[in-house]
Amino acid sequence: MATSVERSPESGEDAYSTIRGELKQYSFQTEPVPRLHHLDPRVEALMRAEKPVVITDTNLVKSAFHWDADYLSSNIGSAKQTVYSSYKNKFLYYDDKKLPQFPDLQLATKHEEMTFKEFTEKVKNHKKGDKIYYLQQALNDSVGKSLVLDFIKFNWSWATEQQKKYKWGALTSNLLLVGMDGVITPAHYDEQQNFFAQIGGFKRFLLFDPSMFECLYPYPVYHPHDRQSQVDFDNPDHERFPNFRNLYGQEAIVGPGDVLYLPIYWWHQVESVPNHGMTVSVNFWYKSGTEEKIVYPLKPQQKVAMMRNIEKMVTSAINNHEEVPHLLKTMVLGRYT
Numbered sequence: 357m358a359t360s361v362e363r364s365p366e367s368g369e370d371a372y373s374t375i376r377g378e379l380k381q382y383s384f385q386t387e388p389v390p391r392l393h394h395l396d397p398r399v400e401a402l403m404r405a406e407k408p409v410v411i412t413d414t415n416l417v418k419s420a421f422h423w424d425a426d427y428l429s430s431n432i433g434s435a436k437q438t439v440y441s442s443y444k445n446k447f448l449y450y451d452d453k454k455l456p457q458f459p460d461l462q463l464a465t466k467h468e469e470m471t472f473k474e475f476t477e478k479v480k481n482h483k484k485g486d487k488i489y490y491l492q493q494a495l496n497d498s499v500g501k502s503l504v505l506d507f508i509k510f511n512w513s514w515a516t517e518q519q520k521k522y523k524w525g526a527l528t529s530n531l532l533l534v535g536m537d538g539v540i541t542p543a544h545y546d547e548q549q550n551f552f553a554q555i556g557g558f559k560r561f562l563l564f565d566p567s568m569f570e571c572l573y574p575y576p577v578y579h580p581h582d583r584q585s586q587v588d589f590d591n592p593d594h595e596r597f598p599n600f601r602n603l604y605g606q607e608a609i610v611g612p613g614d615v616l617y618l619p620i621y622w623w624h625q626v627e628s629v630p631n632h633g634m635t636v637s638v639n640f641w642y643k644s645g646t647e648e649k650i651v652y653p654l655k656p657q658q659k660v661a662m663m664r665n666i667e668k669m670v671t672s673a674i675n676n677h678e679e680v681p682h683l684l685k686t687m688v689l690g691r692y693t
């Protein structure tokens with residue numbers, strides 16, 4: 357199992373066009389996410405409209421371009437890292453805090469804490485049929501000095517300039533993502549603005565406008581898989597999820613040095629491109645701006661936030677999540693249908 361992070365020096369067009377030809381196709385159509393130089397004025401227009409854009413040449417994480425498995429093993433320190441393991445390549449996120457309410461939930465992924473060195477060993481010794489591993493660890497002060505220095509040298513002036521320009525809230529975390537070849541994070545949305553910086557290897561993003569909520573059928577808010585789509589993209593159940601047929605999205609391939617602006621509430625599925633080696637990424641999650649004064653007509657994002665609040669209020673008021681479906685059906689069926 358190749359642990360060396362693929363760094364194709366000619367990661368110019370030919371790497372991307374080669375990859376484009378290899379990608380797994382799905383049942384829905386997509387169009388490409390614009391890929392623009394950070395000084396191109398169209399970047400600002402897209403970011404103001406909270407639309408995705410791949411931004412090149414920002415040097416946001418240039419100081420981390422040498423973050424491959426060996427360097428990270430030697431410099432991230434001996435602290436335990438959060439790693440997920442699975443016999444399949446899909447890593448469906450779950451919220452540990454909501455698990456007690458769902459004792460029967462079958463999780464395909466297992467949360468394992470291990471040092472980076474142990475993680476690298478598992479990747480190196482991986483054989484077909486073995487468990488697949490995905491390291492997902494928020495960067496914190498447990499990392500070694502040289503990683504701290506690399507982190508300090510991120511292009512914070514550019515990032516901070518954007519944060520101010522678009523009135524985002526505070527940076528909440530930087531998640532270090534080190535994925536084995538071919539790992540997939542299934543479709544979900546996050547409630548934060550996101551600069552997704554690719555360091556090693558290539559990732560394919562499938563992105564869907566927040567208005568596609570009605571095609572993607574997220575789990576209930578109180579469910580451990582809150583914010584994740586219930587639809588299996590490889591085998592969609594059209595009886596349960598009839599609107600999935602109307603899904604339409606955007607697609608982006610990000611390689612070393614690319615930064616994807618992933619707007620808050622936008623759905624995304626993330627695939628480490630198979631047969632192109634281990635992937636290394638760092639995301640930058642920012643709270644949304646607070647001056648969200650209500651503007652009509654409501655944006656889809658605002659409707660999603662409203663639906664979340666209604667589900668939370670009903671669930672806490674009724675104080676038993678098993679009664680929620682009946683109450684919501686009673687409220688809607690035959691009355692709003």
Ligand SMILES: O=C(O)C(=O)C[C@H](CCCc1ccccc1)C(=O)O
Pocket residue numbers: 449492533540541544546550552624626627637639
């Ligand atoms: O940066 C993002 O938003 C991504 O989705 C990147 C994704 C891993 C994120 C794991 C995760 C999913 C849901 C909640 C919390 C954490 C990847 O790159 O595979």
Ligand SMILES: [Zn+2]
Pocket residue numbers: 544545546624
């Ligand atoms: Zn995400």
